[in-house]
Amino acid sequence: MSQVLILIAVNGVAWFIIHFGVSVGLLKVSDLTFSNHPFFIKLFVSYDWENEGEFWEQKTGVKEWKDRLPDGASLFGMGYKKKHLAAKSQADYPKFILETKRAELTHWMILLPVPLFFLWNPLWAAWLNVLYALIINVPFIIIQRYNRPRLERIQKMKECKRIFK
Secondary structure: OHHHHHHHHHHHHHHHHHHHHHHHHHHOOOHHHHHHOHHHHHHOOOOHHHHHHHHHHHHHOHHHHHHHOOOHHHHHOOOOOOOOOOOOOOOHHHHHHHHHHHHHHHHHHHHOOHHHHHHHOOHHHHHHHHHHHHHHHHHHHHHHHHHHHHHHHHHHHHHHHHHOO
């Protein structure tokens, strides 16, 4: 029993360090990098098969559950709060879109160290950590993949409206 408690403590500390370290580290990446770097431009493209986020709504029902999940910026009091679009001016959309990219990358990067849990855990515990990582991160990736194309579409419509006024 004490071995299980030690594993829980070690894994809990490891996950805390990973979550917090990745989140804080990506907060240090400049907005300009997320906006203009070719790697990030390619990484966050909305693919045709996603149908501007509709794929995620049809396959996961994301619209029904996305607002029930916590926003990391609110939990830690750091970063840009993405729970709701705070304002709806022309300038707000690019920032919100950029922060969906930061959030998506955060959750992808939190998944990367998962294989390390096989180093110190028995197989069953390592697989529990894999399951934990997927349950905790995949829904947030889906939310960003769903929200971003919709926000980009609204931003384009607002820009067209402003140009043709």
